[in-house]
Amino acid sequence: LxxxxxxxxxxxxxxxxxxxxxxxxxxxxxxPTYEQWRTLLAMESKAVAGRNSDRDLSILLGDSLSLWYPVDRLKPSQLWLNQGISGDTTWNILARLPDLANTRPSEIYVMAGVNDLKMGASDTEIVWNIQRIITQLQAMHPNAKIIVQSILPTRSPRIPNEQIAGINQQLKMIAQRSGASYLDLFSEFVDYDGQILSKYTTDGIHLSAQGYATWQSVFEEANSRVATSN
Incomplete structure (x- = not known):
């Protein structure tokens, strides 16, 4: 609201x-319901598409982890469009991609898969859908940099962290093969037992303020490396 x-x-x-x-x-x-969220995000995309701005546009695309990314931790020199919806899956994100067609992003950060795992989706299904997301975004926005972010570890008994780690290895490979970038958040969030560090989560899946601070740090380090290499 x-x-x-x-x-x-x-x-x-x-x-x-x-x-x-x-x-x-x-x-x-x-x-708000899921459909109300989707309508709102489509309206925000349309508003951004029709706006002239001298700032580069970056898009966060994903589920509740992206949705609740704090505004004050976003790089202020860029224009940000948050396209995260609580509970979203890779299938739903694929269905929402046309809403971004008229935007002109320089970067698109993708994080998805944990809700698929909660619903029993297979590794193959998740990886294939992320591949399709990359392919469609590249066709839609050929000049944008696509950044695939790893699925984070959890403390949920329903979601094996070994499975997440295996999927992340596949996501890294398809990102590199597709000409996208891969951002490894998993390694920064995992503890010695293979779970998300307790200080980084509020309930075993969602992030605490400290968790978002660490995510921001990884963002900034990755951007710094890119700037240095250029």
């Missing part, structure tokens, strides 16, 4: 302080 209020005011929420339109959220009686 905060984001919708910002959009109606002609603003993008990623360019506003985190407490903007807080009274709208406080007065909300129910949480």
């Amino acid at each position: 905060q984001r919708l209020a910002a959009l109606r005011a002609g603003k993008l929420y990623t360019r506003l302080p985190s407490d903007s339109f807080r009274e709208v959220w406080q007065d909300a009686a129910i949480q």
Whole structure:
């Protein structure tokens, strides 16, 4: 609701302080449905597509981990479009890609797969869908840099971390083979038992403030390496 209020005011929420339109959220009686989220994100994409800006556009594409990425941890010199939806799967993200067709991003950060695993999807299905996401984004935005981020470890007994590690190895290979980049977050978040470090999570899957701070650090280190190599 905060984001919708910002959009109606002609603003993008990623360019506003985190407490903007807080009274709208406080007065909300129910949480938006998935379809309402998708509609809102499509509206934000359309708004960005129709806006002239001298800032490079970066897109976060994924599930709740991307959705709740703190605005104040996004690089301020860039324009950010957050396209994360809670509970989203690789299948749903594929269905949403046309909503990004008219945007002109310089970078697209993709993170998905943990919800697929919760629903019992196979490794092959997840990797194949990520490959399709990369291929479609490259066709849609040939000048954009596609960054595939690893699936994070969890503390959920329903999601084997050994399986996540195996999928990540495959994601790294398909990213390299496709001309995309791969960002290894798993190694920064995993403990000696193969689970996500407890300080980085609120419930075994979702991230704490410290978790997002570490994600930001990995972002910045990766961008610094790219800048140095150029």
